[in-house]
Every structure is written in C-alpha cells, then in structure tokens.
Amino acid sequence: MKKFLLAVASVVLGAASAQAADLAAHYTKAPVMAPAYNWTGFYVGGNVGGQWGSSDPTTSTVWSPSGYFIGNNVRALNAVGAQHVNSSSVTGGFTAGYNWQVNQAVFGLEGDINYFGFKDSATGSAKYPCCASSFTVNSSVSADWLATIRGRIGFLATPSWLIYATGGAAIADVKANFNFTDTDDAATESGSIRDTRVGWTAGVGGEYAVGNGWSLKAEYLYVDLGRATTTSTNLTGLTQGPFPSSVFTHSVDLKSNIVRVGVNYKFGGPVVARY
Structure with missing residues (x-):
C-alpha cells in the first residue's frame, strides 16, 4: 500500500512540475507605444476656395436754396x-499660424x-418728377485682396481630427467709384473711395x-468690412455751375x-506616446 501511494505521489508531483514549467515558458509582451499627433507648433500652408459677396453703394444729395436741385428731384436721385x-x-492664398x-x-x-477678387458695378436711371430731363447714377466696387488675423479654439474629436471656431480682424483695400450725370446742361458729379478697411x-x-x-482643412468664414463714406461738391454743368x-x-x-x-505643414513640435 505504501509503495502504491508513493507511486501516485510521484506521478502527481511530476505532472505539477511539468505544468509549472510550461506556464513559465509563456508570457505576454507589453503593447508597443505608437506616436500620437501633437498639434503644438508653428505651421504654414495654402488655401483655395470661393467667395460670395455683396455691397450696397449709395449716392445721395441734399437740397440747398443755391443748389442745383429742387426738393422732389433730390428725393428721386437719392432713391436711384x-x-x-x-x-x-x-479666392486663394497663404496661411501661417501657431497652435498650443x-x-x-x-x-x-x-x-x-488671399486674392479676393470682389468686383461689380450697378447703374440706375430715372426721370425727374419736375420735368422731362433724366439722370443716371453709376457705382462700382472692388477689392483685390483680403487678409485676416484670427484666433482659433477647438477640440480634438480624435487625436488627428480637430474641430474649431475662429474669429478676428479682416483687412481689405476697398475701392469704389461713383458718377452722376444729368441730361440737362450735361451736369456731372463724381466721387471715389479707396480705403484700407479693417x-x-x-x-x-x-x-x-x-x-x-x-x-x-476645410473652413467657412463670414467677413464684414463695415462702411466707408466720402463727400463731394464738384457738381457742374456744361454752361452752369459749379454748385458747391x-x-x-x-x-x-x-x-x-x-x-x-x-x-498645412507643421514644423517640429513634441510627440506624445500612446498605446
């Protein structure tokens, strides 16, 4: 009986030793760290797209006892x-910036x-309420370039995907030309605006x-350059005037x-490790 028990114990101990040796031979590697994109750093880039703009140029005058117009004619001119x-x-151009x-x-x-390319003109004509003569008002507006200086704030939907809001100053050289012509005595007036608008x-x-x-990247921007104003007193006719x-x-x-x-291309910047 003792011999039998010793034999059984030897078999059990041998099996346990073999299992322990087998377990010791298997191990799991730690996952390899992969670099995650980090957005901190200076970058430069280029962009291209389209702009859809509008402008409301205006020409108006006032009645004066010594002026060219009577009251009803002033209202007609201001309406046209x-x-x-x-x-x-x-539109297209170049970009530079820094992210944290x-x-x-x-x-x-x-x-x-960026090249902006805003350019258009308008013409309006009407007859004076007082008489058979008529007049025409012409306006033209253009802006060749646009620059912006903006802050950006965003969050990372994934380490590689940034969604952001942006806002700041817009700068452009806005040019406008205005002409008034009258069939009565060929009276004319002109004015112009050239203003670097902020x-x-x-x-x-x-x-x-x-x-x-x-x-x-892809983005949408709304731009408002405000309003610029000028005055003129150069109305004159072929045989009459001037009418300051x-x-x-x-x-x-x-x-x-x-x-x-x-x-965009970002220069250098830290790399963050991730599993």
Missing part, C-alpha cells in the same frame, strides 16, 4: 442712388492673405492630421461668405 451689387470669384495643444483642447493664432470675420472649420506634419452747395455723399460697404480648403 441706393444701389446693390453682388460678386463671386475664386492642452489635453484635448487646441488654441491657436492664425493669419492669412472689419471682422468669424467662422468654423475642421482640420485632419495625415501624418509627418501635414494636415488638411449741392453736397453729394457716397458710401460703400462690403460683406462676403468664404468657403475654402487648404493644406
């Missing part, structure tokens, strides 16, 4: 002088300068990091919607 133009064009990533939030400062812009966008510092008391006021505003896509 309230004009509207639309413009759409391709704090956990899942990204804060940034970005500037860009307005505001705001929008939203998304940017996706594709790796090695490169990212792709007939003061003309010209003004122009400019608003635009911009949709564009772009590519």
